[in-house]
Amino acid sequence: MRVSKYILPTLKENPSDAVVMSHRLMMRAGLIRKESAGMYAYLPLGLRVLRKITGIIKEEMDRAGAHECLMPELTNADFWKESGRWFIMGPEMIRIEDRNGLEYALGPTHEESFTNLVRSVVSSYRDLPVNLYQINTKFRDEIRPRFGVIRSKEFIMKDAYSFDIDQAGLDITYNAMALAYRRIFDRCGLETIPVQADSGNMGGSASEEFMVASEVGEETLLICDKCGYRANSEKAEYGRTTGMNEAVPEALNEVHTPGVKTIDDLVKFFKCEEDRFLKSIVYAADGKPVLVVVPGSREVNEHKLNNYLGSHELHLTADEVVVEFTGAPVGFAGPVTEKNIRIIYDISVKDMRNAITGANKKDTHYTGVNPVRDFIIKEEADITTARAGDICPACGSHMYEKKGIEVGHIFKLGYKYTEAMKLTVLDENGKGVTPIMGCYGIGVNRTMAAVVEQNNDERGIIWPKSVTPFHVHFIGIAKTDEETAAIDRIYDTLLDSGIDVLYDDRKASPGFKFADADLIGIPLRITAGKGFFANGELEVKERDKKDLRNVPADMIVEEIRRFYKE
RNA sequence: CGGGGCGUGGCUCAGUCCGGUAGAGCGCGUGGUUUGGGACCAUGAGAUCGGAGGUUCGAAUCCUCUCGCCCCGACCA
Numbered sequence: 001m002r003v004s005k006y007i008l009p010t011l012k013e014n015p016s017d018a019v020v021m022s023h024r025l026m027m028r029a030g031l032i033r034k035e036s037a038g039m040y041a042y043l044p045l046g047l048r049v050l051r052k053i054t055g056i057i058k059e060e061m062d063r064a065g066a067h068e069c070l071m072p073e074l075t076n077a078d079f080w081k082e083s084g085r086w087f088i089m090g091p092e093m094i095r096i097e098d099r100n101g102l103e104y105a106l107g108p109t110h111e112e113s114f115t116n117l118v119r120s121v122v123s124s125y126r127d128l129p130v131n132l133y134q135i136n137t138k139f140r141d142e143i144r145p146r147f148g149v150i151r152s153k154e155f156i157m158k159d160a161y162s163f164d165i166d167q168a169g170l171d172i173t174y175n176a177m178a179l180a181y182r183r184i185f186d187r188c189g190l191e192t193i194p195v196q197a198d199s200g201n202m203g204g205s206a207s208e209e210f211m212v213a214s215e216v217g218e219e220t221l222l223i224c225d226k227c228g229y230r231a232n233s234e235k236a237e238y239g240r241t242t243g244m245n246e247a248v249p250e251a252l253n254e255v256h257t258p259g260v261k262t263i264d265d266l267v268k269f270f271k272c273e274e275d276r277f278l279k280s281i282v283y284a285a286d287g288k289p290v291l292v293v294v295p296g297s298r299e300v301n302e303h304k305l306n307n308y309l310g311s312h313e314l315h316l317t318a319d320e321v322v323v324e325f326t327g328a329p330v331g332f333a334g335p336v337t338e339k340n341i342r343i344i345y346d347i348s349v350k351d352m353r354n355a356i357t358g359a360n361k362k363d364t365h366y367t368g369v370n371p372v373r374d375f376i377i378k379e380e381a382d383i384t385t386a387r388a389g390d391i392c393p394a395c396g397s398h399m400y401e402k403k404g405i406e407v408g409h410i411f412k413l414g415y416k417y418t419e420a421m422k423l424t425v426l427d428e429n430g431k432g433v434t435p436i437m438g439c440y441g442i443g444v445n446r447t448m449a450a451v452v453e454q455n456n457d458e459r460g461i462i463w464p465k466s467v468t469p470f471h472v473h474f475i476g477i478a479k480t481d482e483e484t485a486a487i488d489r490i491y492d493t494l495l496d497s498g499i500d501v502l503y504d505d506r507k508a509s510p511g512f513k514f515a516d517a518d519l520i521g522i523p524l525r526i527t528a529g530k531g532f533f534a535n536g537e538l539e540v541k542e543r544d545k546k547d548l549r550n551v552p553a554d555m556i557v558e559e560i561r562r563f564y565k566e
Numbered sequence: 567c568g569g570g571g572c573g574u575g576g577c578u579c580a581g582u583c584c585g586g587u588a589g590a591g592c593g594c595g596u597g598g599u600u601u602g603g604g605a606c607c608a609u610g611a612g613a614u615c616g617g618a619g620g621u622u623c624g625a626a627u628c629c630u631c632u633c634g635c636c637c638c639g640a641c642c643a
Contacts, residue, residue, distance in 0.1 A: 011577065011578095012592065012593085012604070013579095015578085016572085016577090017572090018636095019636075019637075036634085036635085037635065090641090092642085108642095140641085140642070140643095142641070142642080143640070144637095144638095146636095146637090155643065210643095218642085219642095302640090315640085405643095406643060408643070409642085441642095441643050442643065443643030477601070479600095507601090508605095509600085509602085509603085509604070510602040510604095511601090511603035511604050512601095512603080513604090514603050515603065515604045516604080529601095529602060
């Protein structure tokens, strides 16, 4: 491809609305352009990279026994109603009506579509297992699109759905996907950290996320280097400092605490550390209030709490509800109460002694609060979020935190959709059996951004060989028409050899071309300049190395092939 | 949705506080000189100052409303 005939709008300056490195570089290198918030156009160069990534994904998915399909983007509301998600999904699902008032959703995910497809196509256990995937656009009315292509309202996802006759079959399929995902990201030149994860509102059990370590990551990971435990903070467990708490129980004492509401206030008022306090918060789980009690320094983990409660919707209650539920204004709730209300304790609470907590009375706290004597723990669960320094649940060592971008997610879905949508096959006895599902997603354009995020320097992008838009960035520096013609012949040779070459044939200064080449980041730069006219040698430079080497023009094709074979 | 910020040629930004002829750099067109790390000279095109309404003799600038975009918090690939 000749640059003079290509569309390559490189930018010297950072666009004002791009904040993170991948976004800046993708804009500057002319890979993408924003159409509006959360919607991006891919220019030819960017599309090439996207195609390389999807190519790798397809190869590995096919190798793992999955089959590619293409599903409609406009999905009939009937399927969503059948699964129940029409009523659960909330405003992130973009719903539209046609002229006749029929309802549709722009596919935010495709469990229903694939379950419906499989249901219409599969009838015997002999047809299973089946694992179908597509690479298609997803629409989600994100609360806040962010970071360019990393979080957008419209994005490309590879999503696969597997159907197995039983749990053992699913285990095999799931493991095949776990392996395929490692190969995919590896081949894309991405270092990923697989972590245990929460399966979210998709429903399901085992779940693994593939994270790319990055400062701009929206996820927090907890990692133990000693034993290799790695989990998303939504899911991460941590060891509590258990053991005998030998403190002598003090008497329960009521203290007047006017206006002392937050943990910070309490620390100042009582002059002791945060974990002396029992933080008591009222949540509404599917509309029903529940009091949640955790140590003062801990955050309630709403994912864990939601999983424990099995609720669809969980949020903090309105202040009025708190008053009605606990008998006191916000800031003075606590587990010591005459009222018969549902209370969930974090598993660390039972070991606390002489705690301080709200007395369910305005401007009043209790000190000397002790479990068993002052309140009975009927329900306890791990409902707090782990943090750096916490004890690894697997080996007892200490964990640290890392930020990550989620590029892939695999999980065992279970029977949620096959049951709801009545997908059954006949087993060998002619009896109806409901297959079990797995679900496997990869954010394709997010993967592209993650590759850029992970592979760049102060001059620009450094593409891994596997996803580079072109194999070679060929720069011609000619002063005369004869020289131009000679360089054109080299370009033709490269083309004829089947090499993907971007040929900078513009009438621009060498520095200008080199700067663009560095920005665009094709792994191999080949220059035809002085040396070429003096002794027929081309100059070869690898994007991630400093040194240059000269290669005779008639050896260049082998040189390139050798480079890409390595 | 709450909080913060920004909308001025294609891009980056100044001008707004304190109303008085719309600016710079980059990019783009043309002519010429250049050609190994974002060349130079000359010349030219390109802006309803996000939009609407108001105040004023006069508004990019002040007031009201509105739209868009970015950042920080709850969703997810």
